[in-house]
Amino acid sequence: MTRRQRYYPVLGGGLLVVAVQVVLSATEATYYMTQITMSAYYVLVVIGLCLLMGYAGQVSLGQAGFFAIGGYTAAVLTTRNLLAYRDTPLIAWCRSLGLVVERRDLYGADILSFSPWLAFGAALLLTGLIAFLIGLPVLRLKGHYLAMATLGIGLIVYRVVLGAPLFGQADGISNVPPFRLADGVEVNGRPAFRVQNYYMAWVMVLAAMVLAVNLVHSRVGRALRSIHQNEEAAHSLGVNTYRYKLGTFILSALFAAAGGVFLTHYNGSIGPSEATVMKSVRYVAIVAVGGMANLWGALIMGVVLNFLSLRGVFGTYDDAVFGAILIAMMLFAPQGLLRRPEWRAVWSLVFRRSHG
Amino acid sequence: MNLAQIVQYGLSGITVGSVYAIVAIGFNIIYSSTGIINFAQGEFLIVGAMMAASLCGIVPLPVAIIAAVAATTLLGGLIELMFIRPVRDASVLRLIVITMGVSILMREAMLHIWDEQVRSLPYFTGTAVSTVGILGAHISPQVLWVLGVSAIIVAGLTVFFRFTLTGRAMRACADDRMAARLCGINDRWMVTLSFMLSAGIGALAGCVISPVTQTQYDMGAPLAIKGFTVAILGGLGNSLAAVAAGLVLGLLEAFMVSQLAVAYKEAVSIVILLLILVFRPSGLFARGELSALRAL
Numbered sequence: 324m325t326r327r328q329r330y331y332p333v334l335g336g337g338l339l340v341v342a343v344q345v346v347l348s349a350t351e352a353t354y355y356m357t358q359i360t361m362s363a364y365y366v367l368v369v370i371g372l373c374l375l376m377g378y379a380g381q382v383s384l385g386q387a388g389f390f391a392i393g394g395y396t397a398a399v400l401t402t403r404n405l406l407a408y409r410d411t412p413l414i415a416w417c418r419s420l421g422l423v424v425e426r427r428d429l430y431g432a433d434i435l436s437f438s439p440w441l442a443f444g445a446a447l448l449l450t451g452l453i454a455f456l457i458g459l460p461v462l463r464l465k466g467h468y469l470a471m472a473t474l475g476i477g478l479i480v481y482r483v484v485l486g487a488p489l490f491g492q493a494d495g496i497s498n499v500p501p502f503r504l505a506d507g508v509e510v511n512g513r514p515a516f517r518v519q520n521y522y523m524a525w526v527m528v529l530a531a532m533v534l535a536v537n538l539v540h541s542r543v544g545r546a547l548r549s550i551h552q553n554e555e556a557a558h559s560l561g562v563n564t565y566r567y568k569l570g571t572f573i574l575s576a577l578f579a580a581a582g583g584v585f586l587t588h589y590n591g592s593i594g595p596s597e598a599t600v601m602k603s604v605r606y607v608a609i610v611a612v613g614g615m616a617n618l619w620g621a622l623i624m625g626v627v628l629n630f631l632s633l634r635g636v637f638g639t640y641d642d643a644v645f646g647a648i649l650i651a652m653m654l655f656a657p658q659g660l661l662r663r664p665e666w667r668a669v670w671s672l673v674f675r676r677s678h679g
Numbered sequence: 680m681n682l683a684q685i686v687q688y689g690l691s692g693i694t695v696g697s698v699y700a701i702v703a704i705g706f707n708i709i710y711s712s713t714g715i716i717n718f719a720q721g722e723f724l725i726v727g728a729m730m731a732a733s734l735c736g737i738v739p740l741p742v743a744i745i746a747a748v749a750a751t752t753l754l755g756g757l758i759e760l761m762f763i764r765p766v767r768d769a770s771v772l773r774l775i776v777i778t779m780g781v782s783i784l785m786r787e788a789m790l791h792i793w794d795e796q797v798r799s800l801p802y803f804t805g806t807a808v809s810t811v812g813i814l815g816a817h818i819s820p821q822v823l824w825v826l827g828v829s830a831i832i833v834a835g836l837t838v839f840f841r842f843t844l845t846g847r848a849m850r851a852c853a854d855d856r857m858a859a860r861l862c863g864i865n866d867r868w869m870v871t872l873s874f875m876l877s878a879g880i881g882a883l884a885g886c887v888i889s890p891v892t893q894t895q896y897d898m899g900a901p902l903a904i905k906g907f908t909v910a911i912l913g914g915l916g917n918s919l920a921a922v923a924a925g926l927v928l929g930l931l932e933a934f935m936v937s938q939l940a941v942a943y944k945e946a947v948s949i950v951i952l953l954l955i956l957v958f959r960p961s962g963l964f965a966r967g968e969l970s971a972l973r974a975l
Contacts, residue, residue, distance in 0.1 A: 474904060482945050646783030
């Protein structure tokens with residue numbers, strides 16, 4: 324595939340995003356955009372996990388944990404009132420650098436808190452560090468120890484946010500301020516910002532997609548695929564399998580954390596339900612339905628399934644649906660729904676070529 | 680800490696530790712025969728205990744437990760037949776993801792059948808408040824039941840794997856599946872059998888521990904993590920070492936709780952898991968040649 328052809332789907336995706344917005348605005352059904360925007364942030368997690376599962380061949384059951392680490396870090400740093408420490412040297416120094424912002428809450432009380440930019444950076448740093456510390460020992464081993472280790476991390480994160488008063492326990496953290504990226508451009512869930520945020524979320528997703536697609540088609544991507552197919556052969560050819568797996572794992576954790584930060588600012592809150600193991604399994608299921616090593620499949624399925632789930636289509640069987648999807652895909656269509664033989668004719672019509 | 684306290688914490692550690700060991704043995708049996716890590720292992724304990732808890736209102740307790748263990752054993756076999764056997768020659772990744780799906784389906788089914796309520800079996804002998812005095816410590820007679828049943832499970836499995844034809848056939852399959860098949864062993868049934876065996880001993884362990892720890896539909900995953908830690912600690916596939924490792928983890932947790940807040944108890948096993956994966960991935964008791972686990 325040439326470099327230019329690689330971007331056709333991105334362009335197509337962008338056009339589809341615009342088309343959906345136009346249709347929804349014309350039919351005055353803009354409320355759907357809220358769920359699509361939320362789905363888009365979940366898709367960030369899915370893209371990262373797709374790189375890890377489909378290309379590096381490792382399963383992580385801790386993506387919801389990383390999502391929560393990102394979201395909660397952002398929430399804590401941007402809601403903690405530092406007014407009492409206003410004149411301490413550290414905060415004064417932060418103020419001079421513009422790392423803290425002053426605002427007034429709903430009840431008119433002054434709040435001095437860290438800026439969302441600082442919180443975003445801190446969230447990525449913390450998540451990356453944790454992923455590094457887990458991956459360092461675990462990825463040296465054969466087999467799927469990463470799944471168990473990340474399941475353990477996910478459980479710990481859940482217990483901690485549920486138990487620690489700092490994280491609001493069962494209530495989570497609310498009143499998280501919007502994330503102002505530039506004047507008039509902010510990650511904000513209020514209806515007035517709906518269309519703007521819809522586009523912002525999709526710009527982020529498509530940017531993540533460009534990054535992922537380029538990664539997959541680069542030297543790194545080829546190394547990853549060789550690892551997935553035959554790790555020993557790749558290793559003997561001089562591919563540093565360990566370092567590639569570790570790098571991909573950290574990258575997937577960072578994607579999850581970024582999704583967590585933005586969704587937290589968008590919703591204005593985060594709760595422990597984001598950190599459950601079931602959420603992690605859900606991301607795994609979406610990547611499986613998308614076809615494991617299929618970034619666009621993961622993106623499409625991520626939007627569709629998250630949107631349906633957020634609309635409450637699955638009712639009380641929400642989690643069971645994702646479990647059933649996981650089994651059914653692995654049993655009957657390990658290549659994903661979109662790569663079934665019966666679809667091939669359709670795809671070749673659309674793209675006039677077969678996917679490599 | 681005086682002697683009575685040490686005995687008290689020690690016994691409670693050994694109790695949970697022996698349950699972890701049973702979970703670990705369940706992991707080992709399936710790992711040996713298929714090379715996969717069964718994420719639904721923790722759910723087997725909960726299903727067993729839930730079924731027994733529902734049945735014991737209708738029939739006497741021993742009958743309820745036997746019926747629950749039998750039903751869970753069948754369920755284990757059924758899961759293998761339905762979800763694992765059809766995907767022969769599949770990658771381990773695929774099989775593991777399937778067991779994740781199975782664990783979710785089991786948990787959700789339990790949620791819909793038994794709701795979110797915490798349930799428990801009655802104490803086998805005595806009541807919740809009756810105690811037995813040992814060296815000045817007061818322990819519940821149920822603790823003795825847990826220890827006794829765990830010991831019987833381990834002894835029974837040892838006899839089964841060493842001295843019965845079926846047990847030896849299973850070991851042969853674990854060792855070299857192709858060679859076992861050439862000797863006329865039906866290797867596919869051995870895999871089914873390994874799922875049934877894991878499910879059965881899991882259900883039994885779930886029943887005896889239920890009066891002490893209570894049972895809720897979502898308790899499977901934490902149990903699985905601890906069982907897995909124990910299995911790694913002892914060396915995957917090594918069931919006798921798993922018993923020792925289980926007791927080590929149980930005791931560590933028990934004494935940790937006496938010193939730290941309960942919230943950190945969960946963290947203990949995962950920290951141990953990571954440490955053991957860094958320093959001795961082949962397990963505490965493994966000899967050098969078993970460290971083939973290390974990829975690089």
